[in-house]
Amino acid sequence: MPTEAKHTSGNAASGDVNGLPVMLYQNIARQIREGSCVLFLGPAAMAAKQADGSYRPLTELCATHLAKGLNLSALEEDSLAQVTSTMRMRNLLSDTMIIAAVQDFYQKAEREAELHPLLEQLADLPFKIIINTSPDDFFARYYAQAVRDFRFDFYNFRKPTPDPLYTFGDDAPPLIYNLFGFYKKPESLVLTYGDQLGYVNKITGAQHERLPDSLLAAFNVPRFYLFMGFDFEDWSLRILFDALFRNARQNIQPFAYPLKGEPDAGPHAKVFFQGEFRMEFPRVDMESFVSNLLVNYQALDGQAASDNAAPQAEVLILHNEAADEDGCKALLNHLRPLKVRAWTLRDALGQGDVSAWVKEKLNQCQVVLPLVSADFFDTANPALPLLDEIVRRNNPRARFLVMPILLKAVSLDGTALGQLKTTRPLNRQAVFGDNQEDKHLADIAETLKKYIDTLA
Numbered sequence: 001m002p003t004e005a006k007h008t009s010g011n012a013a014s015g016d017v018n019g020l021p022v023m024l025y026q027n028i029a030r031q032i033r034e035g036s037c038v039l040f041l042g043p044a045a046m047a048a049k050q051a052d053g054s055y056r057p058l059t060e061l062c063a064t065h066l067a068k069g070l071n072l073s074a075l076e077e078d079s080l081a082q083v084t085s086t087m088r089m090r091n092l093l094s095d096t097m098i099i100a101a102v103q104d105f106y107q108k109a110e111r112e113a114e115l116h117p118l119l120e121q122l123a124d125l126p127f128k129i130i131i132n133t134s135p136d137d138f139f140a141r142y143y144a145q146a147v148r149d150f151r152f153d154f155y156n157f158r159k160p161t162p163d164p165l166y167t168f169g170d171d172a173p174p175l176i177y178n179l180f181g182f183y184k185k186p187e188s189l190v191l192t193y194g195d196q197l198g199y200v201n202k203i204t205g206a207q208h209e210r211l212p213d214s215l216l217a218a219f220n221v222p223r224f225y226l227f228m229g230f231d232f233e234d235w236s237l238r239i240l241f242d243a244l245f246r247n248a249r250q251n252i253q254p255f256a257y258p259l260k261g262e263p264d265a266g267p268h269a270k271v272f273f274q275g276e277f278r279m280e281f282p283r284v285d286m287e288s289f290v291s292n293l294l295v296n297y298q299a300l301d302g303q304a305a306s307d308n309a310a311p312q313a314e315v316l317i318l319h320n321e322a323a324d325e326d327g328c329k330a331l332l333n334h335l336r337p338l339k340v341r342a343w344t345l346r347d348a349l350g351q352g353d354v355s356a357w358v359k360e361k362l363n364q365c366q367v368v369l370p371l372v373s374a375d376f377f378d379t380a381n382p383a384l385p386l387l388d389e390i391v392r393r394n395n396p397r398a399r400f401l402v403m404p405i406l407l408k409a410v411s412l413d414g415t416a417l418g419q420l421k422t423t424r425p426l427n428r429q430a431v432f433g434d435n436q437e438d439k440h441l442a443d444i445a446e447t448l449k450k451y452i453d454t455l456a
Contacts, residue, residue, distance in 0.1 A: 025295075029299075029300055030300065032293075035127075035168070035170065036221070036224065037127060037226065038128075038225045039226050040133070040225060040230070041132045041133060041229060042227060042230030043134055044057045044228075044229030045116075045119070046115070046229070047115065048061060048109065048114060048116075049114040049115075057229070058106075058136065062102060062105045063084075066080075066101055070087070081191065081195075098191065103184070106136055107183075110136070118286065118287055121294055123139060123143060124142075125293075129168065129174070129177070130176045132177065132178045132179065133178075134180075135182060135189055140152045140176045147333060147437055148333070149438045149442075150173050150174045150175070152175075153175065154182040155178065155179055155180070155188070156188035157188070157195075157202040157203070159187060159188075160202065160210075163214050164214065165214050166214040167214070168218050200236065203240070204239070204242075211244070216246075216247075219244060224255070225255070228257050233266060238272065241276070245277060254280065256273075256282075257282065257285065257286040312339040312340065312452050312455060313341075314342075314361075315342045315367040315369060316342075316358075318344075318369070318371065318381075319345070319407075320373065321344075323378075324371055324375060324376070327408075331441055334442060334444070334445040335445055337445070338445065338448060339452070340448075355382055355386065359386065362386075366401065367452070368402045368403070369403055370387075370402070370404045370405070371405050372404050372405065372406050373407045376407075377410075377415070387415075388416045390402055396422070403423070403444075404420060405423075405431065406429070408433060424444045425443065431444075
């Protein structure tokens, strides 16, 4: 971990990308892969697409929505704390009704908001700790949609709970932690200026009411910190930094990136955060930084940054598209880190006779994965007439592996697949049905990786 990272101007020819040295991108990418980088998502990072194609922070959209009829200035209408505090000061709504209005906004956003695409890209990177400063759980949804293991938790300044004793070892799932509460738990929300003061008193006060010690202890380990979408002019951010990094100022290397179109930190804020926390403010926006970071992360294992990189193996996935598409997508998400080219029956569209297409792929692929459920044996499944042939061809040592994946509980006795010893999960336990799907799919991906490595 470097004690200091300087940024110099330049261009790609001199080893810089968007004003940042390529070596710095590579260093951050390595830290992410090793689990030694923390992602902080500021309010501006959680941005939704507008009718004109631009992106606007959800907290601003919420504030503007609540500010109707208050006759505030445009600057005031962008601040959720200003709007909610004004509503309270004027006795327009009770505290309970203000919270309910915020909840209603986020519940609607959960259904309708189109978030900035870089958030999903960030969710694909193996951060061990993600700190969210917005009251939503939208970033966590990317993990849930990919059927990836993770922990979600939040701080409730009104009702602090005992330390959950978080761990961050190699086997521990990522922690997504909301610093300022969660909109589905109304008593935890930090909305008005009064709430901010109460929050500050808690996190700087009695030990048993502060942020979890096990979380703060994770910051004592030397790490990189990426701060995306923060307003460094906000006074409360200074107190929050002091509480988070009280004993770790010499172990951190923070970098700040604004959303494109958002203003940079002013000179006073830069002097404070650079002087107290060695914060770096590269002259690059969040979108450019993330796209270049992804290129360097993909290059760590010698992978080409384009989709045309030669795979180690080609995989044919056979499933009932109508009934088991969700299971197929979950498996594909777990196969993404592997150097494979996956084919499904969807790729046969427009290719003529489907059975002929499947036979062609059997000659081309080294791995066949039938995704088995009761629906797999529907007579409409175009792979079903070829099942006996597929099973006969199974010969892993000759570079042709047939690995049936039992998606849902069904007996394989009496079917051609019942002859195979390569069925996963082991003991013919179904992937879905006991809330262990992420573990089962991870084990399957690891088994395939070990096999594919033998083909090289």
